[in-house]
Amino acid sequence: MSKVRTIGADVWKHKTDKVSLELFTLMYGSIVSQLCDDFEHDYTKVNQQLDKMGYNIGLRLIEEVLAKTGLPRCHSFRETADAVTRVGFKMFLNITPQLGNWSVDNKQFSIIFPPGTNPLVEFVECYDERARRELWYSNILAGVIRGALEMVQLSCETEFVSDVLQGAAQTELRVKIIKVLEDEVPQGEE
Amino acid sequence: MGVLSIFILSKAGGLIYHKDFGFGLKKLNNSNDYLVIAGTFHSVHALTTRVNPLNTHSSGLLTMEMETCTLHCLQTLTGLKFVVVTDNNQSNVSVVSSTIYEIYSDYVMKNPFYTLDMPIRCHKFDRALNQYISTVE
Amino acid sequence: MSVAPRPAVPAKPSSSTPNFAHERNDSVSTPPPPQQTVYDRSLARKRGEVSLSAFAYIFSEAVQYCHSRSKDVSELEHRLNLLGRHIGVRVLELTVLREGKNAKRETRLMPMLQFVHTHIWRTLFNRPADSMQVSTEEQLQYMIIDHRPLVTEYISVPRDMSQLNCAALVAGIVQSVFSAAQFPCKVTAHSMGTDEFPDRTVYVVKFEDSVLKRV
Numbered sequence: 400m401s402k403v404r405t406i407g408a409d410v411w412k413h414k415t416d417k418v419s420l421e422l423f424t425l426m427y428g429s430i431v432s433q434l435c436d437d438f439e440h441d442y443t444k445v446n447q448q449l450d451k452m453g454y455n456i457g458l459r460l461i462e463e464v465l466a467k468t469g470l471p472r473c474h475s476f477r478e479t480a481d482a483v484t485r486v487g488f489k490m491f492l493n494i495t496p497q498l499g500n501w502s503v504d505n506k507q508f509s510i511i512f513p514p515g516t517n518p519l520v521e522f523v524e525c526y527d528e529r530a531r532r533e534l535w536y537s538n539i540l541a542g543v544i545r546g547a548l549e550m551v552q553l554s555c556e557t558e559f560v561s562d563v564l565q566g567a568a569q570t571e572l573r574v575k576i577i578k579v580l581e582d583e584v585p586q587g588e589e
Numbered sequence: 590m591g592v593l594s595i596f597i598l599s600k601a602g603g604l605i606y607h608k609d610f611g612f613g614l615k616k617l618n619n620s621n622d623y624l625v626i627a628g629t630f631h632s633v634h635a636l637t638t639r640v641n642p643l644n645t646h647s648s649g650l651l652t653m654e655m656e657t658c659t660l661h662c663l664q665t666l667t668g669l670k671f672v673v674v675t676d677n678n679q680s681n682v683s684v685v686s687s688t689i690y691e692i693y694s695d696y697v698m699k700n701p702f703y704t705l706d707m708p709i710r711c712h713k714f715d716r717a718l719n720q721y722i723s724t725v726e
Numbered sequence: 727m728s729v730a731p732r733p734a735v736p737a738k739p740s741s742s743t744p745n746f747a748h749e750r751n752d753s754v755s756t757p758p759p760p761q762q763t764v765y766d767r768s769l770a771r772k773r774g775e776v777s778l779s780a781f782a783y784i785f786s787e788a789v790q791y792c793h794s795r796s797k798d799v800s801e802l803e804h805r806l807n808l809l810g811r812h813i814g815v816r817v818l819e820l821t822v823l824r825e826g827k828n829a830k831r832e833t834r835l836m837p838m839l840q841f842v843h844t845h846i847w848r849t850l851f852n853r854p855a856d857s858m859q860v861s862t863e864e865q866l867q868y869m870i871i872d873h874r875p876l877v878t879e880y881i882s883v884p885r886d887m888s889q890l891n892c893a894a895l896v897a898g899i900v901q902s903v904f905s906a907a908q909f910p911c912k913v914t915a916h917s918m919g920t921d922e923f924p925d926r927t928v929y930v931v932k933f934e935d936s937v938l939k940r941v
Binding site: 461465583 | 638665691694698699
């Protein structure tokens, strides 16, 4: 759908109030730091909390995506993936991560953030050994995607599989589409 | 004034927002009546999606014209309904509905004190909506 | 996870690092070039922008999280203030660093207030604060005024929590900027809307007595 390719950039340019990236990064960093303190550095719990916060955001953020773009329902998961990266990430974070590692049944894919593109980790370094192994710093994004897709009746699982903050070459977020929630599709939709 | 009333219905058909615009408009006697209108509309809308005998996709009720006013319905992919009642000369209602949707996505969705599917009680939403509606001819 | 200065440590040994045990070299062996780390990137350039919505969503979650852990409004404001403090120390360093050759360590109160009102606000919000006032009621008390704080743009506080101002986050940022610059104080955010500016917020900065020496 050609609309998907351009609408994200259009919304970013014309319909978006902007703030400094540093304010955003510092705010997120402050939240993660506070969670680490509150959960006494139990990074499994921090990851879960970040995912939960992201999920709550996703349930709400989808309305802005639909309101500002008027995007109709996607006809394939590939379209959905395109919408997530070219529209979603573009209009909120002004980035277009790459898509890759599609499974044969087209129900699983990866969202790949080349180093230096993820605004959440701008100037962040994880120097605590255990945090490097266990913390998924950007885990909020996993929750956001899961929540947003659920509101358009796509149930999915999302998890990070690699992160530059953990020393990997790139940051990769895996999305697995489980099923379409047929019962929840609003009357009048296909 | 073009826009007479706005109703917002949750996914489940509950009334989460209602506002009349303009002066001297009739009010229903019982505030419950508005809830009943919303619930009934939700069911009617669902009905209208089944009415289409053709083998095409049916969107369900989009507009309902009456002698002195028209009702327009925007249903989102997430199941929300924005129901806008206007006078019969109102043009560009689809723009009005989608702008109301945008205002909702800003001042309701980003409010940490708003719980999903509950009645909307956000004064900034009221303010932004009033400001917008007053500009609609 | 901070911007605190530390010697750069490579993430992991590069696979192309020569194995010195096997190297037979007459010249002095040079250490492998360190991998690019976060500390190699320049701070001088502004990093760009994201949408206000992105900030609003994460702040909204932060408010909800703090709310869930607070028994009352003042505890909630305190938690937001703490979140702001983490940001403040870093914003101070960043702002001063970006002044480059003009960077000056302020030791007098009025210039420091000006610095916060203008430069810190610009780093955070891309514009200076709207005004600054000296309190007539109390010594060492000043007000920084923002007509439309960006951080609370979409937040409608319910009537039963009307004393709450979520700009307590910004109050925390300001407090830690002053404190890190050796002007210890307490900062609180107050909603004082007018007809023209219904969201007008006043940050009341009350300095400790020790600052009297530097007025």
